[in-house]
Amino acid sequence: EAQVTQNPRYLITVTGKKLTVTCSQNMNHEYMSWYRQDPGLGLRQIYYSMNVEVTDKGDVPEGYKVSRKEKRNFPLILESPSPNQTSLYFCASKVGSGRVNYEQYFGPGTRLTVT
Amino acid sequence: AQSVTQPDIHITVSEGASLELRCNYSYGATPYLFWYVQSPGQGLQLLLKYFSGDTLVQGIKGFEAEFKRSQSSFNLRKPSVHWSDAAEYFCAVGGNTDKLIFGTGTRLQVFP
Numbered sequence: 001e002a003q004v005t006q007n008p009r010y011l012i013t014v015t016g017k018k019l020t021v022t023c024s025q026n027m028n029h030e031y032m033s034w035y036r037q038d039p040g041l042g043l044r045q046i047y048y049s050m051n052v053e054v055t056d057k058g059d060v061p062e063g064y065k066v067s068r069k070e071k072r073n074f075p076l077i078l079e080s081p082s083p084n085q086t087s088l089y090f091c092a093s094k095v096g097s098g099r100v101n102y103e104q105y106f107g108p109g110t111r112l113t114v115t
Numbered sequence: 116a117q118s119v120t121q122p123d124i125h126i127t128v129s130e131g132a133s134l135e136l137r138c139n140y141s142y143g144a145t146p147y148l149f150w151y152v153q154s155p156g157q158g159l160q161l162l163l164k165y166f167s168g169d170t171l172v173q174g175i176k177g178f179e180a181e182f183k184r185s186q187s188s189f190n191l192r193k194p195s196v197h198w199s200d201a202a203e204y205f206c207a208v209g210g211n212t213d214k215l216i217f218g219t220g221t222r223l224q225v226f227p
Binding site: 105108 | 159219220
């Protein structure tokens with residue numbers, strides 16, 4: 001089954017404790033992206049990757065890091081989480097970077113709470 | 116500036132009633148438009164998309180949307196709502212890049 005998976009689905013952590021949210025897709029998609037969803041703000045892009053070893057900032061990259069060492073994986077790293085990073089996070093992937101007439105597929109989301 | 120506006124934060128309808136969710140966009144190039152649905156505790160599922168051609172597009176679950184370039188709108192419609200349609204709906208616009216710009220969402224509540 002074609003899918004985007006994220007782990008963990010739920011995470012409660014404390015300020016400053018480094019964490020990683022994993023994202024994996026089995027569709028051989030070139031493009032991958034991370035979003036955060038906050039009430040009243042919709043989804044905002046954090047980082048994206050056009051292909052292996054190619055990543056770039058989205059609209060709200062502060063406090064986050066990403067890496068793309070393999071095509072299928074795109075982990076989101078919070079080196080020193082803060083309470084304002086409490087949010088619902090989505091990973092997405094899409095076929096053919098730059099091939100615009102394809103939709104993005106979304107993972108189930110990771111709800112992160114930073115206390 | 117590129118943006119998507121969903122003017123209705125929350126809509127309540129009775130089961131069996133018709134539904135229209137509004138979406139207006141601002142985009143400098145040819146827009147590609149999407150509607151996604153997010154059921155409680157779930158990820159986003161694509162309902163329908165518009166790239167070109169017929170401005171009335173059909174999607175899954177009985178939804179349709181109409182692209183009106185003159186009004187910069189892409190409203191989502193359903194003739195008869197089911198209780199299972201209760202969810203949050205997001206309109207999004209893309210263009211000649213991979214980036215999607217999302218609206219703030221409309222939460223749909225369905226009363227029996």
